[in-house]
Amino acid sequence: MHLLNNKKIAIVGGGPGGLTLARLLQISGADVHVYERDLNKDVRVQGATLDLHDDSGLKALRKAGLMEAFQANYRPGADKLRIMDKHAHIVMDEDERENEPESGEYFRPEIDRGPLRKIMLESLQPGTVIWDSQFVTMSSDGEGWQLVFQNGHTAYADIVIASDGANSKIRPFLTPIRPFYSGVTMVEGVVYDSATVAPTLHQLVNGGKIFAMGDEKTLIFSAKGDGSLVFYTGVKTDEHWYRDNGIDFSDKAQVLAWFKDTYAGWDASWLEIFDQGLPKFIVRPQYCMPLDQQWEAQSNLTMLGDAAHLMPPFAGEGVNMAMLDALELSEWLTSETVSDLRSAIAGYEQQMRTRASAIAKMTMEQTEALHSAGAIDHMVSMFRQSDSPNN
Numbered sequence: 001m002h003l004l005n006n007k008k009i010a011i012v013g014g015g016p017g018g019l020t021l022a023r024l025l026q027i028s029g030a031d032v033h034v035y036e037r038d039l040n041k042d043v044r045v046q047g048a049t050l051d052l053h054d055d056s057g058l059k060a061l062r063k064a065g066l067m068e069a070f071q072a073n074y075r076p077g078a079d080k081l082r083i084m085d086k087h088a089h090i091v092m093d094e095d096e097r098e099n100e101p102e103s104g105e106y107f108r109p110e111i112d113r114g115p116l117r118k119i120m121l122e123s124l125q126p127g128t129v130i131w132d133s134q135f136v137t138m139s140s141d142g143e144g145w146q147l148v149f150q151n152g153h154t155a156y157a158d159i160v161i162a163s164d165g166a167n168s169k170i171r172p173f174l175t176p177i178r179p180f181y182s183g184v185t186m187v188e189g190v191v192y193d194s195a196t197v198a199p200t201l202h203q204l205v206n207g208g209k210i211f212a213m214g215d216e217k218t219l220i221f222s223a224k225g226d227g228s229l230v231f232y233t234g235v236k237t238d239e240h241w242y243r244d245n246g247i248d249f250s251d252k253a254q255v256l257a258w259f260k261d262t263y264a265g266w267d268a269s270w271l272e273i274f275d276q277g278l279p280k281f282i283v284r285p286q287y288c289m290p291l292d293q294q295w296e297a298q299s300n301l302t303m304l305g306d307a308a309h310l311m312p313p314f315a316g317e318g319v320n321m322a323m324l325d326a327l328e329l330s331e332w333l334t335s336e337t338v339s340d341l342r343s344a345i346a347g348y349e350q351q352m353r354t355r356a357s358a359i360a361k362m363t364m365e366q367t368e369a370l371h372s373a374g375a376i377d378h379m380v381s382m383f384r385q386s387d388s389p390n391n
């Protein structure tokens, strides 16, 4: 641990990436605090379920000693996917697959974002996470940084690690490179108590996921452990559609009119997402970091996860990359053979950028394929490959 001896580490952002890193560094005896903007741990965590991959998310959990807690909280069967067409016909059903993976490359267990965060929080020493700490800015202070938060508090750290997600406020201290628009904008929503509110969709999702595709559009559903269904529309639009569309997304009637127009010719069962009182919709243009980004390594500052390599969610890699970043960064920082912090950070950043760039390229290809005329054939052949007995 010699590189981190007597060093105060500030991890900014308590998402899956930041919390994994905090846990891994604490195991090595490092002095770590996580500064998180959420007011407390109980603020409701939104978002769909996340599938963790063997060589990334699960690998980090194993190293963090959290597999037992994960096994107690993941949702067996929630990874099962139905590929459907716009007429709500099932084209392929993973429920019927012959080779059910229980480990290895194609074992991709699902966990809801809330329970994953809880597992990680409970693994940290008390007081590690400083809630209500929205990072605003920082300035050089000797060898380290003086951080300033929205609530007026300040903190000194020798090393700052940005894990503050897609709109990172720390990233500009490392590089001016900005993400580019992927071409696709999603609208996210939730149906609570889907068994009662949207019984047809609830049955179709069957506790797992649906990817419905057609007319170069996607409609994705994912069942959560609390009985809700999360859904995402995916449509190719102009980058600024979110701003210029003239729709009031707090007005259900306006959103329904947009949906009926955009998904004209799709089966009526999809409309069940509107069979609820006051649904909330979030419009999310999808961005990706340039695949060839480079910046000069610093000795007291780095970043991981979405802050470093935001990418669209269509390949389900974001959380896995964030957790693998945390694992690799912890290994570089606690290495007994690397001579200085700048070399450790440079080594990590090179490894992370190379890996994330390859995954982002694959993700952009997937984003394009799922919003193309051949989307269903593409998905089916991808899943047939993973279901092959040779795998």
Ligand SMILES: Cc1cc2nc3c(=O)[nH]c(=O)nc-3n(C[C@H](O)[C@H](O)[C@H](O)COP(=O)(O)OP(=O)(O)OC[C@H]3O[C@@H](n4cnc5c(N)ncnc54)[C@H](O)[C@@H]3O)c2cc1C
Pocket: 012, 013, 014, 015, 016, 017, 018, 035, 036, 037, 038, 048, 049, 050, 051, 133, 134, 135, 136, 163, 164, 165, 166, 167, 168, 169, 186, 188, 232, 284, 304, 305, 306, 307, 313, 316, 317, 318, 319, 320, 322
């Ligand atoms: C609609 C959607 C669906 C997705 N589906 C999947 C999926 O199925 N599978 C998958 O792998 N990935 C998915 N992703 C991507 C995944 O959510 C991210 O890649 C992953 O959460 C990145 O983890 P992170 O720790 O880097 O950042 P985040 O999870 O974004 O966490 C950042 C943390 O920093 C905090 N924070 C932000 N700003 C500040 C600040 N200024 N000061 C202090 N704290 C701050 C936030 O509150 C948050 O806790 C999806 C993303 C979206 C948008």
